Amino acid sequence: MAEFIELISYSFFSKALLAALLASISCGIAGTYIVARRKVFIAGGITHASFGGIGMGYFFGINPMFGGAAFGLLSALGIEFISKKTEIREDSAIGIIWSFGMALGIIFIFLTPGxxxxxxxxxxxxxLTVSNTDINFMIILCSLLILFFILFYRIILFISFDEEYAQSHKLPVNTFNYILIALVALVIVLNIRVIGIILVISYLTIPQSAANLLTRNFKHIIIYSVIFGVLGSITGLYISYIADLPSGAIIIFVFVVLYLAIWLLKYFHQKHRIQRQLK
Amino acid sequence: MGKIFELIDISATYGEGIILKDVNLTINSNDFIGIIGPNGGGKTTLVKLMVGLLKPVKGRIIMHKASGRDTKNQIGYLPQISLFDKRFPISVIDVVLSGLASEKAVFKKYTKADKDKAIELLARMGISDLYSRPIGELSGGQMQRVFLCRAIITSPSLLILDEPNTFVDSKFEADLYDILLELNKTMAIIVVTHDIGTISYYVKTIACVNKYLNYHPSNIITEKQLAAYGCPIQIITHGDIPHTVLKKHDH
Known part of the structure; x- marks a missing residue:
């Protein structure tokens, strides 16, 4: 424990903790939305498509994160548009955009000299290498997300549960869908620095699935997944430090252990309750 | 009693096919209309036009403002149940309250009165004890009641039900129609169904939809009349009345 407190006193490590906290909050909210609406595959598509923008950033010598954000947003809005307005089916559209983004990224990086x-x-x-700029952007995004979800919680829940019924009540369903998927895209791109393209989906799905084992209330799933995200990140960071292993992979490992632990607890608790009722 | 809703010369298409042509229908404040017709005849399209999910390619839809009621949600709508994500994390009372979501200002929370109203409606359907349960834990019939509560929490002047008996157990089916009769005192009701057997005891009038709409101003309709309307639907007969859909003509 003393070792841990000493660790926090290093500025790079306290910054990492702050990044983990911000990742847990932003992904806790955005992830609950995509998990509840079964849009996890869309999130995967956005994540990988943004690699195209990162490659483009390298090629043109601009901050790769800006390129990534642009590609992330465009692919998010593109998938939403294609699946609603054209004949192409949603999962096929995701597959196309997912691989095309990756392909562009590879081409750009190949063409970049050096x-x-x-x-x-x-x-x-x-x-551990998250910059102050990254942290600032994440703070802004978290505030934006929290504000948006507090202001429009009822409408978001209504539209997510039953889009058609919300439409029959003349609510701006499409506008909300576009705004929400754009926010999800920004969350993904900003968290790429923290956890990486390959692994970012974990922050958006594992804490939420663990939370969903304990509650089926949308608001509570958000709160629990933020808590699980923070717990898993800190534990994972600490283990990765003492065992000298890559932090991202260890954090996911901890998430999955946490999920299994909650699943087992729930399983035995239910079994116990049923046996008591049968007596 | 007065006009609350009018469809005037409505035509609707799906892809390149014409689904509805020159449909006219006037709904008065205490109507109870059964809409019947074959599969693919345009019943669901008609419902979607009425609740604003589809725009007609031709014609006008007029909602008359009922006195003392907000025009925004004058139509309550019970969609076909099979379209929901049953694992969505939402409680029964939140589903009912969501019927009010579009009427609330952004900052306003649901009030105690809203929640009381939701509980009262659930109690009327006999399921108020389930209010805090996740929607996915309910049976098909119970879900149907929850969605009916959501449709009527705004006190609409017109209630539209799309195939309400699809997932309903036979016990609730009778209850449902009694509830509808009670609701019909304060709102017009349209029931879309392919099961004309049960419904026709309750409805006042019948409209037959098969591309065109034929309005039949009573709840007694014979096979011959259906054929004349070009409405080839399977007829379910009752008891000793082999060739009449509902009751015998007494004239």
């Missing part, structure tokens, strides 16, 4: 030094950071993330 070696792309931080490429691994984008693929696997590195919570």
């Amino acid at each position: 070696y792309a030094p931080n490429l691994m950071t984008y693929l696997f993330g590195n919570i």
Whole structure:
């Protein structure tokens, strides 16, 4: 424990903790939305498509995160549009955009002269190298998300549960769908620095699924997944530090252990209750 | 009694096919209309037009403002149940309250009065004890009651039910129609169904939809009349009345 407190006193490590906290909040909210609406595959598509923008950033010498954000947003809005307005089916549209984004990224990086030094950071993330700019952007995004979900919670829940019925009440269903998927895209892109393209989906799904084992209330799923996200991140960071293993992968490992533990607890609790009732 | 809703010369298409052509229907405040017709005849399209989910390619839809009622949600709608994600994390009372969501200002929470109203409606359907349960834990019939509560919590002047008996157990089916008769005192009701057997005891008039709409101003309709309307639907007969859909003509 003393070792842990000493660790926090290093500025890079306290920054990592802050990044983990912000990742847990933003992904807790956005993830609950995509899990409840079964849009996890869309989130995967957005994540991978943003790699195209990161590659483009390298090629043109601009901040790869800006390129990533642009591609993330465009692919999010594109998937939403294609699946609603055209004959192409949603999962096929995701498959196309997912692989096309990755392909563009690979082409751009191949064309960029020299070696792309931080490429691994984008693929696997590195919570220990998160910059102050990244942190600032994440604080702004978290505030925006919290505000939006507090203001429009009822309408978001209504539309998510039954889009058609909300439409029959003349609610701006499409506008909300576009705004929400755009926010999800921003959450994904900003968290790529923390956890990486390959692994970011974990923050959006595992804490939420664990929370969903305990409650079936949308609001409570958000709160529990933020808590699980923070717990898993801190534990994972600590283990990765003492065992000298990659932080992103260890955090996911901890998430899955947490999920299994809750599942087992729930299973035995239910069994116990049924046996008591049968007596 | 007065006009509350009018469809005037409505035509609707799906892809390149014409689903509805020159449909006219006037709904008065205490109507109870059964809409019947074959599968693919345009029943669901008609419902979607009425609740605003589809725009007609031709014609006008007029909602008359009922006195003392907000025009925004004058139509309550019970969709076909099979379309829901039954694992969605939402409680029964939140589903009922969501019927009010579009009427609330952004900052306003649901009031105690709103919640009391929701509980009262659930009690009328005999399921108030389930209010805090996740919607996915309910049976098909119970879900149907919850969605009916959501449809009527705004006190609409017109209630539209799309195939309400699809997932309903036979015990609730009778209850449902009694509830509808009670509701019909304060709102017009349209029931879309392919099961004309049970419904026709309750409805006042019948409209037959098969691309065109034929309005039949009574709840007694014979096979011959159906044929004349071009409405080839399977006829379910009752008891000793082999060739009449509902009751015998007494004239």
